[in-house]
Amino acid sequence: MSGRFAAGGQVAIVGYGHSAVQRHAERPLGTLAVETARDAIADAGLTVQDIDGFVGSALFPSSGGHAAEDGVSTVTPAWLAEHLGARPSYVAGFQGVGQLPGSVAMAVNAVASGAADHVLVHRALHNPRARYHDTAVREFGGAQQWTAPQGFFGPLPMIGLAYNEYLQRYGAGREAMAAVLVEARKNGARIPWSYWHGRPLSAEEYLAAPMVNDPISRYDCDIPVDGVAAFVLTSAERARDLPHGPVYVAGYAGSPPGPRRLPLHWPLDDIMAGGAGTARRLWEHAGVKPADIDVPQLYDGFSPFVYFWLEALGYCPVGEAHRFVLDGGIDNDTPGGLPVLSGGGALGGGRMHGVPQMLECYLQLAGRAGERQRRQTTFGLACHSSPHYGGAVVYSALPW
Template identity: 70%
Template structure:
């Protein structure tokens, strides 16, 4: 069975908007999202009445005991549609990890299949008061009953265990991981909307921060924020008549663990095996290989994920990403390097769940990155979540980039 993506390059991103990313916004998440969505629609040269499709993912990524309230802690497609175009032809929400590739897949397929003419994809993130992952639960059921009472609870412990395996096998140092975080913060500091705007980080500052789940330190984790981003998609044919250079979606892929595990149990071998499958599906879907991609943006909700994505995609051999980074391989200011955190990512923006990677690919391929524009970027790739529970997307300036 062929993995070719039948809608390859038939749908394009034609407009965007990004809200300021702050610890706590001065308005509700719903109001912030409506404002951002209206700005994206206007950027695409459209009106809200012309947008007849709405797609999002509403995962509230906290393991704490926080209420999920539409318009307050999440913003669903239906909630947003009711305030922009109350009678859309299509409204859908993606459920699961890898929110950006999942949402984009729904939107692309809706446009390509004729379910809607113009689809708005948004992602809204909320930072509640109090400790983000704190819980008052006195008991746990299901799979968590085997881990949480022993203190293995939440994503921090999960990533700590996975990265411990990596360190023990491959000898990765804390200094090498510092280079990942410093690179993300350097690029995030250059963005006006970033929580870390104007605030780069030094290796010394990184090393001075405390460990949270050894070998994961405080700055290896993205910081919870309030923020929203929106993108408008339509057919490649309609895109020609709109104001900005269209960015075509050439392919996408998602992955899954090869074996069922307890919640938050991510063995390194499982993760990398699924990552290899994700990459294989991606190249088949897009009709391109890594050598055909001008810009790669990897996910970094936790800094070690940068290593794992570099290895899953084949940018460097398994176990070698920490050396690749330590040798300046991802330094965006180094000629000939691979600027995989040019967007600043989650570590350099705030916990925007893959939005920075998608946004940077759109800006660079469309030629709208301003002073940060890289020459000759006509294809790009964004990675989201982890290689085994997330996914990736490929974009191109011109239809037919993949053969």
């Protein structure tokens, strides 16, 4: 990837659907996915027969011993196409990390190349009952034999290690992170489909929450949920005839493989060096710079990711994110504040991966955010996962 994206502004989001976000849904994930896909297609002013492309990621994000069953704990693009009764010419699944940016990139490339006219992108998340990351495995082989028996297993130690390094290196305190959680929950509480709708969080509640993997506390983690979101993408030319204002894809970037480490070993230097590369490619691909972004939606599956993205993208110097947020730098309600969690994110909405970020960009740039609508929204940014191990997409309200 070098230079500006040749297909930038040629493909647009034209409709969306979103299920309720619940701790445990009363109906199977596949049922929710079919209903949500139909809602997205209808919202775009299309029919199922118009959809000739299906893209998504079926990653089941649990390190526990839960089985992944199509239509129950995960939903693949092929399963969704079959159960919608569609006859697509293009079906593909993104296999990496950064599921929404990766899926959007595949959908954009399919439309731009002519492989499909109208592509449905979806993400379906399931919360299995019982402990989410517990495992019944008693013996580990491969590289995990050196980490799992010592307790370094699953994402909590992974993020705890990097966050602890950040705290010690830069003298950060938990009071600063409280500002991140208060902001996420404040905004999520305003959104009807959020798991935390109507339930903001105070700094005192955050600081009193129990530790789950020191220094990661309960509220530093997004809550596992059942939920589905779907988006319809088509060409800019076809989008002109559809009911809603299109939101164009200006460019995207994914993170390359990082240095070889033990499983889940994410040193802070790896995160920031990899993140700087992701950001550089993103700005080049989209032809914009950080100051151009009106709706920067940073990923927050774990709260320290907000620090890492702020610094990697260039919104504040390395090591200064904790001071930036403590000084109100991300307050959505303050003039001049960066609205990096205006869509609630994962901490304010539930573990929907990159869906809150992508959806907030679409709603704001399409002028469909209702009472939350911001003025002068031309460019949006939706991030997913860690800066060195995920991806991001730049969206535009204008052809770009």
